[in-house]
Amino acid sequence: MHYVISILGILIVVCAAWVASSNRKEVKFIPIIVMIAIQITLSILLLNTEFGLIIIQGISKVFSKLLDYANEGVTFVFGGLANKGEAPFFLTVLLPIVFISVLIGILQYLKILPLLMRGIGWLLSKVNGMGKLESYNAVASLMVGQSEVFITVKKQLGMLSKKRLYTLCASAMSTVSMSIVGAYMTMLDPKYVVTALVLNLFGGFIIASIINPYEVKPSEDILEIQNAEKQSFFEMLGEYILDGFKVAVIVGAMLIGFIALMAAINHVFELLFSISFQQLLGCLFAPIAFMMGIPLSEAVNAGGIMATKLVTNEFVAMLDLSKGTHHFSDRTLGILSVFLVSFANFSSIGIITGAVKSLNEKQGNVVARFSLKLLYGATLVSILSGTIVSIIL
Numbered sequence: 001m002h003y004v005i006s007i008l009g010i011l012i013v014v015c016a017a018w019v020a021s022s023n024r025k026e027v028k029f030i031p032i033i034v035m036i037a038i039q040i041t042l043s044i045l046l047l048n049t050e051f052g053l054i055i056i057q058g059i060s061k062v063f064s065k066l067l068d069y070a071n072e073g074v075t076f077v078f079g080g081l082a083n084k085g086e087a088p089f090f091l092t093v094l095l096p097i098v099f100i101s102v103l104i105g106i107l108q109y110l111k112i113l114p115l116l117m118r119g120i121g122w123l124l125s126k127v128n129g130m131g132k133l134e135s136y137n138a139v140a141s142l143m144v145g146q147s148e149v150f151i152t153v154k155k156q157l158g159m160l161s162k163k164r165l166y167t168l169c170a171s172a173m174s175t176v177s178m179s180i181v182g183a184y185m186t187m188l189d190p191k192y193v194v195t196a197l198v199l200n201l202f203g204g205f206i207i208a209s210i211i212n213p214y215e216v217k218p219s220e221d222i223l224e225i226q227n228a229e230k231q232s233f234f235e236m237l238g239e240y241i242l243d244g245f246k247v248a249v250i251v252g253a254m255l256i257g258f259i260a261l262m263a264a265i266n267h268v269f270e271l272l273f274s275i276s277f278q279q280l281l282g283c284l285f286a287p288i289a290f291m292m293g294i295p296l297s298e299a300v301n302a303g304g305i306m307a308t309k310l311v312t313n314e315f316v317a318m319l320d321l322s323k324g325t326h327h328f329s330d331r332t333l334g335i336l337s338v339f340l341v342s343f344a345n346f347s348s349i350g351i352i353t354g355a356v357k358s359l360n361e362k363q364g365n366v367v368a369r370f371s372l373k374l375l376y377g378a379t380l381v382s383i384l385s386g387t388i389v390s391i392i393l
Contacts, residue, residue, distance in 0.1 A: 002293050002390065009291040009387040010036065017210035017380055020373065022163070026213040031129040035202045038127070039388045042202075046195045047334075048392055053191075060190035063182045066103070070096035070182075089255075089319075093183045094248040100179045101244025102237060104144065109236050113143055128205040130167065131216035138171040138201055145177035146343055150355050157360045163214040166374065169352050169367055170212070173343050173378040174204035176314075179244065180251075183315075187322040188337045192389075196341035199385040206384065207377045251315060254347065258312040259319075281307030292339070292383060293390025294332050301326045302336055310379065313345050331393045339386035344378035 014032070021027060046052040074095045107113040121136035128135060133156060140149045149172055150157065160168070176184070176197065184193045231239070266276040273280075285303030286296075294302045305326075309317035317340050321333070328336065343351075349371045357364020367374070 005291070006293040006387055006391040009293060009390070010384065012291055013207075013380055013384045013387060014210065017207050017377065020211050020376060021213065022211065023213050026215075027210050028129060028213065031127070032206050032209060035128060035206050036388070039199050039202050039206075039385075040391060042198050043195060043388055043392050046198065047191060047389070056191040056194055059194055060185065063185050063190070066100060067096050067182050067186070070099035073099060090248070090252050093186050094252050095245075096182055097179055097248045097251075098241060098244035100182050101240045101247065104179055105236050105240030105243075108144070109231075109233060117143060124201070124205075128202075128209070130205060130209065131164070134164065134167045134171070134205075134208075134216075137168045138175065138204055141172040141177075142175040142197065142201065143178050145179060146172035146175070146348065146352060146355070148177075148355075150359055154359045157356065157363050160363065161214070162366055162370070163212050164216070165356075165363060165366060166212045166370055167208045169356070169374050170208045170377050170381075171204045172352055173348050173374060174200045174207075174381040176200075176341055176343055179247065184318065184341060187318040188340070189333070192334055192337035193341055195389060196338040196385055199338065199388055200342055200381055203381040203384045203388075204378075207380045211373070211377050254313060255315055255319075258316050262308070262312060262316065278304040278308060281311070288383060292335055292386045293393075294335055295329070298326075298328055298332050302328065302332055305336055306339060309340055310345050313347050314340050314342065331390070334393045335386045335390050338389045339382045342378065342382045342385075344375060344382050346375065348378075349375055 018024060018027065044052075046056060071092070074091055078091055078095075104113065117136055117140045120139045121132065123135075124138065125132050125135035133153065137149060137153060140152055144152070150168075153168070157165075181193060181197070262278070266278055269275060269277040269280065279300070282300040282302070282304030285307045286299040287303075289299040289302040289306060290296055305317050305321055308320055321328075321336055321340065352374070353364055353367045353371060356367045
């Protein structure tokens, strides 16, 4: 029965995207069907095969070792601040982002990362029916982050049509930066984090090509990557160390604010209506959770976590899920984990709009005008990824 619900869920997501389409007649369903088939195949490979298990374990071990290295630096600076046996979230989850950021900087400096982004982007463009720029941007968003990616294509920003700009922003919101993947893996099962990264890459193209169909002319299919200003190796290290620390502090500050605000709102709702705000949101999102393949008995609690991610951010929702207070089944945990791995939330609207506006004010204003449609599309990507995983769990 859950197969039928999951397949219906995929059809509902496609229909929801089609309803919001800017030009329904131009939607090309062949590439969409191919990419959904690729998503299902990759999900089976990663979650249900011995080869996939080896890949997941390999990636997990790499990130585990990187986090061990990062903790050497964290312990040296902050050792003794925590009581024995305790693991403060800021020290164990957020500060390791600094070290991951440094590694990304080194790979950028050695020209390894740009080569990977170009190569994978070129392969994707052969499948998704979109331009080289759109494919590169999706891979680059995954590797360098949703705001930094626009710096690499700033030469072309001013020349992009509204439709192409939407696709670039949708990719940035649907994926997550590699610099914080290690942090996710401390809260969620690594196999679901890796699976979500792969599914969202294709899901972003699927939803964008339905909501925002267009044809890229060969004369417009040009990719010009802006090289970073020439720096010495140690200048680059200093910059990425500080950038990583800024990300850790910003995420920490947002968590303090959002979690405190959520606790206050929950308390007010309980006093006034005898139901918490999260429970109310859970009731609203329960049909979506059920459509994704989550059992009806768990749909309200799952819907609350999904809504928390949308109105706050993925870290707040992941913390809620990782507490283990909801007693979800393994299947529901897998579906929710995949859903949570993306930047599809209200705070990302400001980040992406600000990033584009800092490089091109006119285009930044264009992004601001379609920001809610952007969030709608990115949320559909997360729902689609969760639904795809529900078929094979």
